[in-house]
Amino acid sequence: MKKRPGIGGRIGIGIAFLFLYMPIFLLIIFSFNQGESSAVWQGFSFHWYAELFHNRLVIESVATTLLVSLVATAISTVVGTFASVGLYSMGRRWREGLMTVNNIPMMNADIVTGVSMCLFFVAFFSGWGSFAGWVNSVQHVIVLPDRLKLGMATLLIAHIAFDIPYVILNVSPRLRQMDKNLVDAAQDLGCTWMQAFFKVILPEIMPGIVSGALIAFTMSIDDFVISYFTAGSSTQTLSMTIYGMTKKRVTPVVNAVSTIIFVVVLVVLIVNNVREARLEARGERQHRDHPKLDAIREYLGSPKSRWMKRGVALVCVVAFVTVVSMLTAFTNSQPVVNVCSWGEYIDEDLITEFEEATGIRVNYQTAESNETLYSLLKSGGADYDVVVPSDYMISQLIEEDMLAEIDYNAIPNFSLIDDRFKNLPYDPENKYTVPYTWGTVGIIYNTTMVDEEITSWSSLYDPKYAGQVLLIGNSRDAFGIALNYLGYSMNTTNEDEIREAYNLVKEAYDRGQFQGKVMDEVFQAMEGGNAAIATYYAGDFLSMQENNEDLAFVIPEEGSNWFVDAMCVLKDAPHKENAWKWIDFIASTDSNLRNMDYIWYASPNTEALEKYPEWYEEQYEEPLDEETYNIIAAPPETLERCEMYVVLPKHIRELYNELWIDLGI
Amino acid sequence: MPKELIQLRDCVMQYGDDVILDHINLYINDKEFLTLLGPSGCGKTTTLRIIGGFLSPTSGDVLFDGTRINDVPPYKRMVNTVFQRYALFPHLNVFENVAFGLRMGETVIGEGNARYKKKIPESEIQKRVLEMLEVVNLKGFEKRSITALSGGQQQRVAIARALVNRPKVLLLDEPLGALDMRLRKDMQIELKRIQQEMEITFIYVTHDQEEALAMSDTVVVMDGGKIQQIGTPEDIYNEPKNAFVADFIGESNIIDGIMRADGVVEIFNRKFQCLDKGFGKDEPVDVVIRPEDIDIVAEDQGQLKGTVTSVTFKGVHYDTIVDFYGFKWLIQTTDFCPEGSRIGIKIDPDGFHVMKKSKYSGMFGDYSSYSEEYDEINDPTLLDQAEEEGTDDEE
Incomplete structure (x- = not known):
């Protein structure tokens, strides 16, 4: 007789399977969710498929x-x-x-x-x-x-x-x-x-x-x-x-x-x-079970079928060779441009339109962070033409002489870029960059969990909200915010100031002020109402708000970080001419409008920035909420309060890392 | 004068220091049924594989019809093999298994001994396969799957698959090893019939001496990579060359003796008359006395006297173990002597067979440890498994 598992064993098996399959089961369910949230069910739909x-x-x-x-x-x-x-x-x-x-x-x-x-x-x-x-x-x-x-x-x-x-x-x-x-x-x-x-x-x-x-x-x-x-x-x-x-x-x-x-x-x-x-x-x-199979086998075994088999094999080989050579010919003969950007960072119809208009094929790749992009470029294995790094990474790439000077004559649409976004600290003479998007970091909070209007970074450290705050999960932003709150520059190289900021965060951290350090998990936590306060990017706040109307966004009175992602061309890019064309296409007002609408990060194109509310109304037949617009594109007076990151000297970067590790997990 | 078909000339097979075959010389005649007989590891299968072309001897020549064929690969030899566990192709049915060799074409020897393959027309293949299935009594089994056949039927397919190619020589590697006793006896008769009908040479490998004696024209007894004796079954049984052969073929009491003169041999300090001649005076020899050549008589009339230590009923006769001066003999007799009784024995002069001393002297022929288990140790199906070569690791 077989031994049956005891009650403990059965529970163990149950738990094991639950942990194995529950997440997959959830994932499958949420793939049919109507809304964008991965935490709130908003009805059944094949929309995402x-x-x-x-x-x-x-x-x-x-x-x-x-x-x-x-x-x-x-x-x-x-x-x-x-x-x-x-x-x-x-x-x-x-x-x-x-x-x-x-x-x-x-x-x-x-x-x-x-x-x-x-x-x-x-x-x-x-x-x-x-x-x-x-x-x-x-x-x-x-x-x-x-x-x-x-x-x-x-x-x-x-x-x-x-x-x-x-x-x-x-x-x-x-x-x-x-x-x-x-x-x-x-x-x-x-x-x-x-x-x-x-x-x-x-x-x-x-x-x-x-x-x-x-x-x-x-x-x-x-x-x-x-x-x-x-x-x-x-x-x-x-x-x-x-x-x-x-x-x-x-x-x-x-x-x-x-x-x-x-x-x-x-x-x-x-x-x-x-x-x-x-x-x-x-x-x-069992041959006897399958008289038909038997007949087939007999046929296959007979010499008559030998030519047949050879024929089939020949056709297979020819087909294979044709497909492979067509693929290589196709990819070789067509002009291309290799672009590396971020995920969900372009209205993809633009790619198709560009290809149709110019006949240039776009190999559109994505990297997941500035640091990954950097290591990809350094390893020498990649042959991108256009990359879209953030400001501080751009200064590092310029410093290491990895970018090509851009031929602005080939990019007439550069003139459409607002002067506010030209000659910025990362590229003071504007020789290497064409801005792609810009945005801000601010406080996201749940109005039902907070009984006041939040206006200052101080609420992040306020014991009132102990255990309800999410700390942003990278050292530059976490310490930068603290520096800003303390009235120092976010780009300070004064070690004492940095240590002071660290102590502020550390003290709050140790008494349990923060629920956790988060990056992408911030979506679930805020949408699901599991945390009251977080700091994150303005564009992403709008995605969260779609799934939870109680959320609000503010750029604190102390100021904040603002950033620019810009298109650059690599020094050894193999298809520079095509790269100019791509950049010019993306810098156009139409492209900027559509990207802004798709990714909710602000456009650096003056016309697009102005026209967006109008364009939105035309598209969706309802007016764009002014507040939303101001969140996407912070008004100039707000932006004035904000500071852009510049690349920090090496020893300061190391200090950041060291302190970040000291902070604990 | 029978025609000589295969010759092994001074063949040595060696792996490193391991000598598997030690200077083998062997002639095989056309249409002969020759058996290679010996215990596992004696080199009989290696010899067969050399003839089949699966192994090449380290030194020495293999001749076929007077031509050296050392370097001719198996698929070009006019030889076919019935393998130990049949080695039928499980993915093909009975018909296709048998037709396999024919579909590969026929080996033809052309000008200057060049061998090439000639295609056989499909109609002839059909005809030959069906004929052969009839010969092995498997008519109507063409469409059967191999896995659906019994052991005996698989055996017949294996034989048909080899014979349908009309080889000059059929090699059989312990073909009956996996069958039960009854079926084995039937197949022995069947094989002998097929061999006579087809009129081709059979080279048969076995460790079962009964099988060898029953079927063969010539028996080659091997041990330790050497041929111990070649002869007809009668020769081998009646005139074993040494203690190994005497012991391996049938039951034997082998006793130390001294040849006192032509026709006079001394054992246990008593002189006996025998028929053997040509030994040196006072030469130490091995004396073989077959258990059935001993007559039991009353104690006082016996040439030797002893005590019965065990009796086993075997149907036709009793196996009686008798202690003579500390040496235990096996006597096969229809007379029943109870355990413990004192008896005498008489042996006729033709009951003695005198052999020269060899390295096997003193190793065999004493029945002190005789028991029923002895038969089990000799069980061919058990030995069969030990015969497999070193490196296999079937799970």
């Missing part, structure tokens, strides 16, 4: 993911199968040693695999650069490209490399279970080794090959970390797109995509398991 299929970035990355996964699966299945056969025919000691080596990449942290592959590719590229340079200098018949970049090819190589172990792991046991004499028998009956492989070994190990391929495929679809490090700037897989989407605003589109991925992976797994269970239950094969 519809949006998903109109999201060009998602569709493109799905295509990339499928292409890479399918090709990587096909290649790694073939390579892995042959490798298994090789391992199988080795001596036991060698085989076991090599199997251990084979298993390491699966156990190894993806980040290590990803980083090491990235390093390897970059090292290879630099070696190749000198080699190609030499080849091109000694002869002129073949011209080798001297500048290789991370992209589809490296992504594919990486996927093949990490898929192979899974194939080997699935095929090897089938081989070992196979009667060793089968190969001898086939050779005895007139087969060469190769014929024996195709006629006997292959059918025997086919179930292992199929499950190996299925697992490799799901691994490929699933992978984020390794892809992230090897895809470079012109390629983006679905998981990378999703990650980028969570940067600025978490929209339920992410939930919709995730739901689809979950369902697809689930289906593949179920198919695989059902197939294996069936094979087992049926004792592998």
